Amino acid sequence: MTHDAKMTYRIGLLPGDGIGKDVITEARKVVETAASSFGFSVEWREFPYGAEHYLNTGEILPDEALEEMQQCCALLQGAIGDPRVPPGVLERGILLKTRFYFDQYVNLRPALTYPNVPTPLKRGEGIDIVVVRENTEDLYVGLGFLSNEEIEATVDMKRPSYTLKGALSLKVDPSMKFAAQLALATEMGVRRITRYACNLARRRKASEIVLATKSNAVKELYGLWEEIAKEETSKEGISLKLVNVDALCYQLARDPSGYGVILCPNLFGDIVSDLLAGLTGGLGLSPSANIGDGLSMFEPVHGSAPDIAGTGRANPLAAILSASLMLEHLTQVEASEAVKNAVLEYLRAFPRQRHPMELGGEATTSEVGDSVASIIQRM
Numbered sequence: 001m002t003h004d005a006k007m008t009y010r011i012g013l014l015p016g017d018g019i020g021k022d023v024i025t026e027a028r029k030v031v032e033t034a035a036s037s038f039g040f041s042v043e044w045r046e047f048p049y050g051a052e053h054y055l056n057t058g059e060i061l062p063d064e065a066l067e068e069m070q071q072c073c074a075l076l077q078g079a080i081g082d083p084r085v086p087p088g089v090l091e092r093g094i095l096l097k098t099r100f101y102f103d104q105y106v107n108l109r110p111a112l113t114y115p116n117v118p119t120p121l122k123r124g125e126g127i128d129i130v131v132v133r134e135n136t137e138d139l140y141v142g143l144g145f146l147s148n149e150e151i152e153a154t155v156d157m158k159r160p161s162y163t164l165k166g167a168l169s170l171k172v173d174p175s176m177k178f179a180a181q182l183a184l185a186t187e188m189g190v191r192r193i194t195r196y197a198c199n200l201a202r203r204r205k206a207s208e209i210v211l212a213t214k215s216n217a218v219k220e221l222y223g224l225w226e227e228i229a230k231e232e233t234s235k236e237g238i239s240l241k242l243v244n245v246d247a248l249c250y251q252l253a254r255d256p257s258g259y260g261v262i263l264c265p266n267l268f269g270d271i272v273s274d275l276l277a278g279l280t281g282g283l284g285l286s287p288s289a290n291i292g293d294g295l296s297m298f299e300p301v302h303g304s305a306p307d308i309a310g311t312g313r314a315n316p317l318a319a320i321l322s323a324s325l326m327l328e329h330l331t332q333v334e335a336s337e338a339v340k341n342a343v344l345e346y347l348r349a350f351p352r353q354r355h356p357m358e359l360g361g362e363a364t365t366s367e368v369g370d371s372v373a374s375i376i377q378r379m
């Protein structure tokens with residue numbers, strides 16, 4: 001960031017795989033339009049990581065790239081994952097590695113109903129929910145083991161805020177192939193995300209948060225979540241409603257209108273946010289922010305959608321709305337609002353035919369980006 005006459009933001013751009021490239025082109029177009037309207041500029045630093053780069057070079061995401069990202073004000077990412085590469089290699093090696101390296105412990109996933117967007121709902125058309133997904137722990141910590149008979153493993157996990165060391169010894173009798181995956185919850189991890197959810201509730205003038213849990217089956221892990229979340233919410237003066245995640249999914253599908261801030265452990269947050277994307281009209285409208293005390297990363301909730309990559313069918317609004325969250329984070333609040341309002345205006349005022357194909361229209365990915373950018377120019 002420099003303090004010339006015009007503020008310049010260096011943004012790390014990771015288009016990634018599949019439709020990631022398609023939607024990031026549009027998000028970039030819209031950010032550039034907003035920048036020229038609101039008097040700041042953006043210097044893009046594009047990173048090539050993803051399937052193509054991996055298949056050509058064998059490199060996934062080198063540590064030097066993470067160090068270079070540190071020079072950026074924020075990261076804007078498309079999607080990672082490709083059918084030519086076994087599941088998990090790139091997703092863990094790029095996406096999760098970035099979330100963990102920068103300790104982006106909040107995964108914020110707003111779910112809103114939009115004007116003229118068809119939804120499967122009969123009730124609760126006015127959804128205004130934010131999923132606050134814990135983003136560094138749970139089953140995602142990467143402590144997985146696979147064996148034909150016996151697991152003898154040492155665990156040596158270093159995190160910015162703690163280390164976990166020890167040994168794991170497991171054997172099945174009679175011997176057969178088996179796998180074990182450890183899920184982790186720490187007091188510090190639950191406390192900081194609960195505090196974030198409480199602050200968000202206060203900003204939204206809400207007095208309650210809902211915690212998606214499952215302590216009836218997974219007692220120790222989610223029992224700790226409940227204990228710490230109770231302590232933290234009562235300190236913060238916010239009330240806490242505990243709901244088993246299965247029942248929560250059921251209630252959300254029937255009538256999501258009463259919900260506001262939903263706090264989730266990592267895996268449940270992943271699932272609940274895709275459910276809400278479906279209920280609000282599509283993954284192509286669902287943005288997210290991975291926030292930490294250091295560098296934050298903004299990306300759509302959706303993946304690389306190889307089924308529609310390169311066809312012009314991808315809806316770029318989720319990426320554009322993620323860019324709006326990024327602008328807010330960079331304190332370009334007016335530009336952020338303008339981008340969000342332009343998306344609303346586009347959905348409200350443009351005929352259905354000019355809407356994204358995902359929403360029943362005929363517009364290609366780049367036509368959608370052009371339409372949103374044209375509204376910002378006219379504002």
Ligand code: NAD
Nearest residue numbers: 079080081082283284301302303304305307308314315358
């Ligand atoms: P996906 O989100 O890519 O696709 C699910 C369905 O939604 C598909 O039918 C797809 O066509 C549709 N869809 C998604 N985004 C859309 C958009 N913007 N416009 C229109 N339709 C859209 O999930 P998946 O199929 O389970 O995963 C595909 C790949 O993406 C996998 O490799 C997965 O690991 C990866 N993935 C990456 C991320 C990420 O980088 N943040 C997130 C989820 C999945």
Ligand code: IPM
Nearest residue numbers: 081091092095096270301303
């Ligand atoms: C998401 C994705 C990722 C996750 C995958 C690709 C690792 O589904 O961002 O929602 O599970 O967090």
Ligand code: MN
Nearest residue numbers: 270271274301
């Ligand atoms: Mn997901």
